[in-house]
Amino acid sequence: MSIEVKNLSRRFGNFQALDNVSLHIDTGELVALLGPSGCGKTTLLRIIAGLETADSGSVLFAGEDATGVHVRKRQVGFVFQHYALFRHMTVLENVAFGLRVRPRSQRPSEQRIRDKVQELLQLVQLDWLADRYPSQLSGGQRQRIALARALAVEPRVLLLDEPFGALDAKVRKELRRWLRRLHDELNVASVFVTHDQEEALEVSDRVVLMNAGRIEQVGTPREVWESPATPFVYGFLGDVNQFTGDLDNGVLHADGITLPAPEYRSLREARGTAYVRPYDIDVFRKPVSSEDAQGFPVRLSHVYMAGASAHLELLQEETGRIIEAQLPEEQFRQLALKDGEHLLARPRRVQIFASQ
Numbered sequence: 082m083s084i085e086v087k088n089l090s091r092r093f094g095n096f097q098a099l100d101n102v103s104l105h106i107d108t109g110e111l112v113a114l115l116g117p118s119g120c121g122k123t124t125l126l127r128i129i130a131g132l133e134t135a136d137s138g139s140v141l142f143a144g145e146d147a148t149g150v151h152v153r154k155r156q157v158g159f160v161f162q163h164y165a166l167f168r169h170m171t172v173l174e175n176v177a178f179g180l181r182v183r184p185r186s187q188r189p190s191e192q193r194i195r196d197k198v199q200e201l202l203q204l205v206q207l208d209w210l211a212d213r214y215p216s217q218l219s220g221g222q223r224q225r226i227a228l229a230r231a232l233a234v235e236p237r238v239l240l241l242d243e244p245f246g247a248l249d250a251k252v253r254k255e256l257r258r259w260l261r262r263l264h265d266e267l268n269v270a271s272v273f274v275t276h277d278q279e280e281a282l283e284v285s286d287r288v289v290l291m292n293a294g295r296i297e298q299v300g301t302p303r304e305v306w307e308s309p310a311t312p313f314v315y316g317f318l319g320d321v322n323q324f325t326g327d328l329d330n331g332v333l334h335a336d337g338i339t340l341p342a343p344e345y346r347s348l349r350e351a352r353g354t355a356y357v358r359p360y361d362i363d364v365f366r367k368p369v370s371s372e373d374a375q376g377f378p379v380r381l382s383h384v385y386m387a388g389a390s391a392h393l394e395l396l397q398e399e400t401g402r403i404i405e406a407q408l409p410e411e412q413f414r415q416l417a418l419k420d421g422e423h424l425l426a427r428p429r430r431v432q433i434f435a436s437q
């Protein structure tokens with residue numbers, strides 16, 4: 082079932098938590114809401130669930146207005162980071178809970194409930210734990226049981242608020258892959274809140290980047306990574322060098338560096354910032370072609386290896402600023418760079434935004 086939110090706004094006192102947010106999520110899509118703490122992700126998720134009301138705007142499920150529909154009637158499955166299982170109930174009883182509390186007329190038979198729970202425990206691959214209590218499970222197992230419990234009521238949409246936030250990195254990674262497979266099997270619309278960019282980029286079909294109650298960009302992981310639409314997205318996703326200066330006549334003059342900005346040819350005496358990813362900076366000893374001559378002088382102040390890359394800190398002596406560059410390990414070894422060495426650096430791929 083598709084989810085659509087239209088022009089949602091929500092204030093808490095003087096604070097605008099959501100500001101005219103619109104978004105469409107198709108059935109079968111797994112969408113990540115990504116953004117810094119306090120940007121409104123949870124508020125948006127709670128409004129979709131029916132746990133929170135918006136000041137204005139609407140929520141549609143499968144094209145039908147659900148804005149006024151009670152949370153229990155929306156058929157949403159909800160998993161929170163700290164949504165504890167009932168401690169005094171076994172795994173089986175926890176997962177069965179949503180079915181057992183249904184009004185008598187809608188409640189399945191005890192046998193049907195048991196079959197359904199068994200099916201769900203097999204789905205989350207934990208049927209062998211049915212008789213255990215939550216205190217006898219690992220953190221990752223608890224989260225999977227919480228998900229099984231959310232699925233028991235056959236949700237039409239699945240909403241997950243940092244479901245794996247409290248777990249260690251290795252377990253998180255396993256659960257992410259597992260969530261992806263599970264989502265694909267269920268074929269529901271799933272929305273997933275995270276402030277972990279790697280998690281969002283790895284798991285989701287589309288990423289919604291939020292900042293200060295607004296959506297900055299919606300796109301596939303590749304789109305938002307390769308073509309950030311705004312300075313905020315550039316800064317939020319991955320490391321980036323910023324060069325701010327005067328933008329005039331299609332050229333940016335920033336920190337002793339001159340960069341072509343043909344898209345701003347018509348601007349005069351404006352300000353602009355260039356964004357350059359560390360791996361989009363070439364580093365070399367001396368110009369070997371006229372193009373290389375465009376490099377600017379730096380001194381290698383520090384190097385550290387991480388994974389298959391060398392991370393270089395380049396001191397631009399003219400300004401005292403540090404520029405970060407990243408080279409594949411192989412290339413770094415061939416260059417045999419030494420600490421303190423004078424080099425030239427040249428941005429290969431740059432995106433420039435004019436200041437508002």
Ligand SMILES: Nc1ncnc2c1ncn2[C@@H]1O[C@H](COP(=O)(O)OP(=O)(O)OP(=O)(O)O)[C@@H](O)[C@H]1O
Nearest residue numbers: 093096098116117118119120121122123124125276
């Ligand atoms: N019930 C409330 N009363 C007052 N302010 C609230 C309430 N709920 C949320 N807020 C505020 O609204 C803003 C958005 O909160 P929200 O929980 O949606 O952010 P978030 O992006 O999910 O953050 P986090 O990643 O930290 O969970 C925050 O500044 C928060 O303090």
